[in-house]
Amino acid sequence: MSSPAPAANVVPAATPLPGEALLRQIAANINEMLWSWNPQIGRISYTNPAFEAFWGTSASALGAQPWTWLEQVDAHERENVQRLQLGGLDMVAGQTLDYGVRRASGETARLRQRAIPMHDPSGKLLRIIHLASDISSQFDATSRLRAEITRRTDSEAKYQAVVENVNEGILITAAGRILYANPKALQLIGLDDATAKSRPFIEFIHLEDRDRVLSNHMRRMRGEQVENYYHFRVAHGNTNTRWLEISAVMFEWQGKPATLNFLTDVTLKRQAEQDMQNALVRERELSGLKSRFIAVASHEFRTPLAAILSSVELLDTYGGTFPQSERHELLDQIKTAVSRMNGMVEQVLMTSRLEAGGFSFKPAPLAIADLLVQVVVEMERGDAQAARIAVQCDGLDELRVADERLIRHIVTNLLGNALKYSPPDTPVQFSASCAGELLQISVSDLGLG
Incomplete structure (x- = not known):
C-alpha cells in the first residue's frame, strides 16, 4: 500500500485549548493506546505513553510522515486501518476493527481499534480520537477455544477443563435461555448456575439493551448476518451495572442449533472512554467561554480605556494650565476607569476559578x-x-x-x-x-x- 504524500506547507498544530491538559492526563493513565488525528493538518497531533511504548514512535517523531507506523500492520489490513484513521470507515459507537501487527522486534500481535469522531456545534470534524487494545492473548485463547469446541470429537471432557478455567465468560444459549455458563460467565452476570438457567436470559439484561441483544440472538439463530462484537449492560447485583462485550457464533449443542457466546468485562474501558468524552466536551465548553470572553472584554474594556486615554491627553496637553481641582477630577476619572477594569478582570478570574473547580x-x-x-x-x-x-x-x-x-x-x-x-x-x-x-x-x- 502506498502512503499518501504529506501535504505541502503543513500548518503546525495549534496550541492546546483549555481542558487539553485534563484530557491528556486521562489518556496518560490508561492502558489502552490512544492517539489523536487532526484532519485539519493531516497529522497525528497526540500519542499517549501506551501508544509510544507499543509502536516505538510518537506524534512528534512521526511529524509530516504520519503513516510510517502502518508499515508494521499486516499488508492486507493496512488499507482498512488507514481508512479508519482518516474517518473513512463507519465510526458508529461500538464498531471495532481488528487487525494483525508484526512489530519491529519480530513479535506478532493482534489489535482492536475504534475511532471516536469529535465535531464542533456546526458539525465540522475537529479531530478523531483512536483507541486500540492489544487483544493478542484474548484472540489466541478465543481461537483455541473455538477450534477445540468446534472439533468436539469424543466427549466434552477434552475441553471442559479449558472452558471452566479460561478468563473469559462462555455462555451457550438457545430458545432464549442459558443452557451452559462457565464460572467466569456466572461471575460476570452476578448469578449462580441455577438462577441463570431458571429464567429467560433477557431478564438479566439492562432494560435499554434488551431489544438489541434479543434481536441479535434471534437473527443469529436464523443464520442471518449479525454484528460480531458489541457491548451491552447487565444488572450485576441489586445496584451495580456492568458493561460486557459479546462475540458469538452459531454451533450445534446436544444435536440442536445454539449460540456460543464469549463475554469480556469492558466496564473500566467504557468508564475511561466516558471520562475522555467528558473531558473533550469540557474542552469545547472552555474554548467557547474563552471566545465569548474575548468578544465581551474587547467591548466592555473600550469605555474605561477611552476615559483613561482622554483624561491622560487632557493632562498631557493642558495639565499645566488646569487648576488643581480639575487635575484631581481627571485623576479621579482615571482611577475610576482602572477600578472598573480591575473589577471586570476579577469577575472573569473568579468565574474561571469556579469553572475549573479551583475556588x-x-x-x-x-x-x-x-x-x-x-x-x-x-x-x-x-x-x-x-x-x-x-x-x-x-x-x-x-x-x-x-x-x-x-x-x-x-x-x-x-x-x-x-x-x-x-x-x-x-x-x-x-x-x-x-x-x-x-x-x-x-x-x-x-x-x-
Missing part, C-alpha cells in the same frame, strides 16, 4: 448588610449608572458566616447585568434578607425579560 470556600463571620452596601458604593465609583440601585436589607443586623469573595462575585454579577440590560435612568431594586441559614438576594429591573 476555595473560606467562610467567616460577616456583617452582610454593610458588605452589600459597600459593594454598591464601589460600583458607583466605577459606573455612574450604579446610582440607580436602591438597596434594602431586612433582618441582616447580626453577623452571618459566609464567604465575602463569593458574595461580592454574585452580587456584582447580578447588579452589573441589571444595569447593562435595563434602560438608563430606570431604577434597579436590590433586596436581601435571611431565611434561617439561607441568604436570599433579589434583583429586579425594568429591562426586557
Whole structure:
C-alpha cells in the first residue's frame, strides 16, 4: 500500500485549548493506546505513553510522515486501518476493527481499534480520537477455544477443563435461555448456575439493551448476518451495572442449533472512554467561554480605556494650565476607569476559578448588610449608572458566616447585568434578607425579560 504524500506547507498544530491538559492526563493513565488525528493538518497531533511504548514512535517523531507506523500492520489490513484513521470507515459507537501487527522486534500481535469522531456545534470534524487494545492473548485463547469446541470429537471432557478455567465468560444459549455458563460467565452476570438457567436470559439484561441483544440472538439463530462484537449492560447485583462485550457464533449443542457466546468485562474501558468524552466536551465548553470572553472584554474594556486615554491627553496637553481641582477630577476619572477594569478582570478570574473547580470556600463571620452596601458604593465609583440601585436589607443586623469573595462575585454579577440590560435612568431594586441559614438576594429591573 502506498502512503499518501504529506501535504505541502503543513500548518503546525495549534496550541492546546483549555481542558487539553485534563484530557491528556486521562489518556496518560490508561492502558489502552490512544492517539489523536487532526484532519485539519493531516497529522497525528497526540500519542499517549501506551501508544509510544507499543509502536516505538510518537506524534512528534512521526511529524509530516504520519503513516510510517502502518508499515508494521499486516499488508492486507493496512488499507482498512488507514481508512479508519482518516474517518473513512463507519465510526458508529461500538464498531471495532481488528487487525494483525508484526512489530519491529519480530513479535506478532493482534489489535482492536475504534475511532471516536469529535465535531464542533456546526458539525465540522475537529479531530478523531483512536483507541486500540492489544487483544493478542484474548484472540489466541478465543481461537483455541473455538477450534477445540468446534472439533468436539469424543466427549466434552477434552475441553471442559479449558472452558471452566479460561478468563473469559462462555455462555451457550438457545430458545432464549442459558443452557451452559462457565464460572467466569456466572461471575460476570452476578448469578449462580441455577438462577441463570431458571429464567429467560433477557431478564438479566439492562432494560435499554434488551431489544438489541434479543434481536441479535434471534437473527443469529436464523443464520442471518449479525454484528460480531458489541457491548451491552447487565444488572450485576441489586445496584451495580456492568458493561460486557459479546462475540458469538452459531454451533450445534446436544444435536440442536445454539449460540456460543464469549463475554469480556469492558466496564473500566467504557468508564475511561466516558471520562475522555467528558473531558473533550469540557474542552469545547472552555474554548467557547474563552471566545465569548474575548468578544465581551474587547467591548466592555473600550469605555474605561477611552476615559483613561482622554483624561491622560487632557493632562498631557493642558495639565499645566488646569487648576488643581480639575487635575484631581481627571485623576479621579482615571482611577475610576482602572477600578472598573480591575473589577471586570476579577469577575472573569473568579468565574474561571469556579469553572475549573479551583475556588476555595473560606467562610467567616460577616456583617452582610454593610458588605452589600459597600459593594454598591464601589460600583458607583466605577459606573455612574450604579446610582440607580436602591438597596434594602431586612433582618441582616447580626453577623452571618459566609464567604465575602463569593458574595461580592454574585452580587456584582447580578447588579452589573441589571444595569447593562435595563434602560438608563430606570431604577434597579436590590433586596436581601435571611431565611434561617439561607441568604436570599433579589434583583429586579425594568429591562426586557
